[in-house]
Amino acid sequence: MILVIGATGRIGGEVARLLVSAGSPVRALIRDRSKATALADQGVELATGDLGDAASLDQAMQGVDRVFLVSVQDLRQAELQGNAVDAALGAHIGHIVKVSGIAPSVSPGGPAEIGRQHWQTEHRIEATGVPFTFLRPGFFMQNLLETAAPMVSELGLLAAPMDSAPIAMVDARDIAAVAAAVLTSDSHYDRVYDVTGPRAFSYAELAAVLASATAQRVRYVNTPPKLAANVLRRQGKPDWYVEHLAEMAELFRAGAGATVSTTVRDLTGRPPQTIESFAAEHASSFTQDGVSRLVHTAARLGLTVAGRAASVSRAR
Ligand SMILES: NC(=O)c1ccc[n+]([C@@H]2O[C@H](COP(=O)([O-])OP(=O)(O)OC[C@H]3O[C@@H](n4cnc5c(N)ncnc54)[C@H](OP(=O)(O)O)[C@@H]3O)[C@@H](O)[C@H]2O)c1
DSSP: OEEEETTTSHHHHHHHHHHHHTTOOEEEEESOGGGOHHHHHHTOEEEEOOTTOHHHHHHHTTTOSEEEEOOOOOTTHHHHHHHHHHHHHHTTOSEEEEEOOOGGGOSTTOSSHHHHHHHHHHHHHHHHTOOEEEEEEOOBTTHHHHHTHHHHHHHSEEEESOTTOOBOOBOHHHHHHHHHHHHTOSTTTTEEEEEOOSOOBOHHHHHHHHHHHHTSOOEEEEOOHHHHHHHHHHTTOOHHHHHHHHHHHHHHHTTTTOOOOOHHHHHHSSOOOOHHHHHHHTGGGGSOOHHHHHHHHHHHTTEEEETTTTEEEEOO
């Protein structure tokens, strides 16, 4: 039995799906069962629990051989994941597979809080003596759906404080595929893998890829870091998160995302997703729908658009 922690998230959900389709029995630690109907439909056993509740972790780990551990970026990440490590030790788990941070950030004195916390959890796992595998992924392509898609679709702008830094972005589903390969083999004990996409590219190149996928103009705006932080604060993001993103952007500008690994191909036998195919797959997320385009065009012309029926009248 494999326990997947973080199964309602981007990586964990795909890990559970891949393991079930490979015939492995899977249990998922779930905080909110209403988010887990798709998992249950796939045949995943659900264990209600929380990383903050040690008893629920002990319960969820009964009869489990391996644990997959990922959770949300959070200032309590090391403390919460540490609870899972303690429970795994108590339950005599045979293998812990943890999603960590991008390699240059994972260090006790690293510049980014979440990277330091990933290091603490890695260190804690190593100290248990339980066989482990740490996956250190690059920048997720899926981040673009949250950060870039709204401004690309609405304004044709890709604003980020990244200079011309090359970043080997990776599809979260490829990280999941690597995790599933690791969890179904005995060959990856006590190993650390960097997991990246197939090539590093700058944000200017990314803008060109998005322009080509959406057949619209997309311009990269290299935002001053202070301005980027202010925009995030105005969006209501908490201070620690704004600071974390600023620290990560500084790391990327210094070249931390440039290294390309062969892990996806080596462990899954197929090449990783390219940014071109990711952009094509998600082109609609980066494209204004017809009504929004009409509203924007009308606004530029001093007109207002009434309702979804898109009748246009002269603004007063
Ligand atoms: N984004 C990047 O570019 C990037 C790059 C490298 C590494 N990483 C690392 O990747 C990880 C995030 O992966 P992801 O994007 O797959 O995560 P995600 O989509 O944010 O999902 C997080 C999962 O953790 C679960 N979770 C959160 N708190 C929990 C708790 N207290 N108890 C039990 N479960 C809990 C969530 O459950 P609910 O649905 O109940 O909330 C959800 O299933 C982070 O550690 C981050 O540092 C990210």
